[in-house]
Amino acid sequence: KHSSFLISVLGPTFEDLALNVKKNISNISYIFIGRAGGYIGGSLIGGVLFDCMNPHLLLGFSMILTALGMYAIPFCKQAALLTAFMVSIGVSMGVLDTGGNVLILNTWGDQAGPHMQALHFSFAAGAFVSPIIAKLVFGSDEKGTQLLDATLPVTKAPAPETAFNLKSSLKSMWAYIVIGSFLFLVSFLFFLLYSRCGTVKDQSHSGSGKQLVAKHHLALVFLLFLFFFAYVGAEVAYGSFIFTFAKDFSHMPEAQAAGLNSLFWGTFAATRGFAIFFATCMYPGTMILLCLLGSTLSSLLLCLFSNHKVALWVCTGVYGASMATTFPSGISWLEQYTTITGHTAAAFVVGAALGEMVLPALVGFLLGRFPNQPLLMYLSLLTSTFTAIIFPVMYKLASGLLKTIQMKAPQVWSRPPRSGAGPP
Known part of the structure; x- marks a missing residue:
């Protein structure tokens, strides 16, 4: 999943990008907004294109365009040109993230759980590797x-x-060249799949009765949109501000605060790796319930004991592990009840992108107004409680949808699906 390379490489190289265009850091911070806006637009565009053209071909072209954008960034000497390339890269990221999720569902169907977890584990792995490439391999002198x-x-x-x-x-800036070359090579694998496999979409939907009836389809998509908005926003906000919180509010030394930040992302990445194996023997609904239970309990303890350093270390690790598998499990869970098309996946990705934009910005704004309050922990508890409430509502709607499908197409559901129908 190449988007993790692009997201995480920007932070370590941000100062160098500013120097490259002879600007201050504060004067080019809008490139983050441009990339995020392009990502949302690309998610919507990808949702439309994915339903009307070959997915392998679309993903291959998107990766080539992204690679060309990565090649161009080191040679941008004007802020406007740099922003334009960031927007274009954001568009391709949105197309790839939307198309990648749907392609996995179309390819493996009800058995997509482990593959979906592997896709999102690669996001964490890429986020870990790209800063190393940027600063340890090609760092400044x-x-x-x-x-x-x-x-x-x-x-x-x-x-x-x-x-x-x-x-x-x-x-x-050589980090962008290396990552762009990697993307360029991977794009040829998609063209190879296109030449050998043909259209996946028609094969995956043939003989499936799930797309014939979707009584509560729009309601489920809207609720999952809100679910991912809260979940991803809380994940990014905690990962972005836990260092500042630990240093300023809990008065930790900078080294310990950095270690706490690393603990969050380390447990997050490790749990996503283990989830590949968990998904082979657990229902997606069960994994979501375990995640919600862990995140709600750990965020409650973080609110109660925000100044207790041992509790902060333990609960941060639990919170990172609890946040790891929610997104891929949510997509796999919904696939058991209704067809996830490109439009549907675009709604999920846009919800996640909006949460990533809004909630961290809200925390940053409020921290300046209320520096003596554990606002980050309050946000974690609020979003965990919200997602813990909204998931049973989605489950109730999905159960009603399943009964409707069973009445109208009983031959399709001669056996219960892998998740959701029975106990999650």
């Missing part, structure tokens, strides 16, 4: 920067410092 700062006069520093930093930033 800090010694040279320090030496330059110590020797050059302040009045004459701007011109030569810019030239030096441009050279240094170009070194870290």
Whole structure:
């Protein structure tokens, strides 16, 4: 899942991108908004295109366009041009994320659970690898920067410092070239699949009665949209602000605060890896219930003991593990009741993207107004409670939909589906 490379590589190279276009960091922060806006637009476009053209062909072309955008970023010397490429990359990310989820469901159907978990585990793995590529492999020469700062006069520093930093930033920009080359090579695998497999969509939907009746389809999609809005927003907000919270509110040293941040994403990634195997023997509904129970309990304890360092370490690890499998399990769960098309998957991805934009921004805004309140923990508890309430409502609607399908197409449901019909 290449989008994780693109999301996480931007943070470590953000300062170098600013130097490349001769701007301040604060003056180009809008590239995040541009990428997010492009991602939402790409999700909607992908939902339409995926239902009317071959998925392998669409994903292959999207990856090539993304690779070309990655190649172009190191050579952008103007902020407007950099923003335009970020928007285009965001569009391709939206297309790929929407199409990837639907392609897995169309390919494996009711057996897609482990494959869906593997797809989303690759997101965590990519988020872990790309900062290493950006800074440890192609990092800037800090010694040279320090030496330059110590020797050059302040009045004459701007011109030569810019030239030096441009050279240094170009070194870290090689990360974009490497990632773009990887995407370019992977795109040929999709073209190879297109030449050998033909159209997957027709094969996957043939003989399936689920798409004939969807009494509560729109209601389920809307509720899952809200579900993913709260879940992904809380996940990104916690991962983004736990370092600041631990340092400023709990008065941890920076090294410990960074370790706490790493613990959250480490347990998140590890649990997604284990979920590949759990999905072979557990219902998606059961996995969602376990995640909701763990996130609600850990966020409640975080609110009650936000100043207790041991509780903060333990509950952060539990919270990260509890957040890991909710998104892929939610998609696999809904697939048991109704057909997930490109339009449907686009709604999920847009909901997640909006949550990723709105909730972290809200936390950042409120932290400046109420610095002495554990607002991050309050948000975690609020979103966990909301998702724990909304899931039984979705389950009730889905159960009613299943009964309708069974009455109108009993031959299709001669055996109960893998999840949702019985105890989750």
